[in-house]
Amino acid sequence: MTARLLVTGAAGYLGSVLCEHLLDAGYRVTALDSLMYGQNSLFHLCANPAFxxxxxxVRNEDLMQRLIKDADVIIPLAAIVGAPACKRDPGMTKSVNLEAVQLINRLRSPQQLVVYPNTNSGYGASTGDTYCTEDTPLDPISLYGQTKVQAELELLESPNAITLRLATVFGTSPRMRLDLLVNHFVYTAITDGYLVIFEKDFKRNYVHIRDVADCMIYCIQNAEKMTGRPYNVGLDEANLSKEELALKVKEYVPNFYIHFAPIGSDPDKRNYIVSNQRLREAGFEAKRTLDDGIKELLKGYRMMGRAPFKNI
Known part of the structure; x- marks a missing residue:
């Protein structure tokens, strides 16, 4: 029988790509979203009878109880995402990012698999010199990281859960995000033509959005050997400093002016490099490169046309 999947936050940046991959893999998908941003990012899937x-x-207990009872696998994507958005509304952040996941965990049976996307920002402001593994102590420095880490810990104390500590995601999506670092650097390069970077040596890891979707499918298909553990999900060759990332973008946008400011600080203090060895040993490895993503983004941004409030 075809597995039935419930994806919350399905019309978001990751969800609108993930649902497409899940359907292509032969699953039945029920997508739940509050459409708080007015997005229509799932229109292209409506003709599929499996969707x-x-x-x-996601905080509506009666609704969640009805949807969960029909699901074999639950992928809780619904979240207030990113440190600035979480800081703007702390109460909503806690209720969506943590309490709604606790609700799902309480309502599901031990036989129902949960594949949960955490963030590797839980490693906090490390030195950037040593690799963070899944055994590295978690020390989130933002409300976003704190709520995601707490939700992960509670899931891993329950049966039949896999958690994925995602690197900074990049790539195009029907529900596009420009605040993610690679997406932002490329967009700024072709619109403003310049960028001021503080703390240029701070490092982090990156991963393509479609590799994340493929990884989630791999987890579903290999759940028996993967449950009960967290996995870092990133591109091994993409443990880069902000300087290295900006210079990579400049290879494709030669007139991009980058100023590395010696004075000043970035409010995002994350500085770490990540090992993805555990996931590779489990049989999955991210394949899509930063070069692939930059070329994809340049193509996609040409479709965005003029910014609504810029007279150029």
Whole structure:
């Protein structure tokens, strides 16, 4: 029988790509989203009879109880994402990022698999000199990281859960995000033509959005050997400093002016490099390169046309 999947936050940046991959892999998908940003990023899936969409709030217990009972696998993507958005509304952040995941965990049976996307920002402001593994102590420095880490820990104390500590994601999506670092650097390069970078040596890891989707499918298909553990999900060759990332973008946008400011600080203090060895040993490895992503983004941004408030 075809597995039935419930994806919350399905119309978001990751969800709108993931649902496409899940359907292509032969799963039945019920997508739940509150559409708080007014997005229509799942229109292209509506013709597929294996796809269904529910507009609703992941914090609605009656709704979640009804949807969860029909699911074999639950992928809780619904979240207030990123440190600035979380800081703007701390109460909503806690209720969506943590309490809604606790609700799912309470309502599901031990036989229902959860594949949960955490963030590797939980490693916090490390030195950037040594690799963070899944055994590295978690020390999140933002409310976003704190809520995601707490939700992960509670899931891993329960049966039949896999958690994925995602690197900074890049690539195009029907629900595009420009605040993610690679996406932002490329967009700024072709619109503003210049960028001021503080703390240029701070490092982090990156991963393509479609590799994340493929990884989630791999987890579903190999759940028996993977449950009960967290996995870092990133591109091994993409442990880069902000300087290295900006210079990589400049290879494709030669007139991009980059100023490395010696004075000043970035509010995002993350500085770490990540080992993805555990996931590779489990049989999955991210393949899509930063070069692939930059070329893809340049193509996609040409479709965005003029910014609505810029008279150019």
């Amino acid at each position: 269904d969409f529910i507009e609703g709030d």
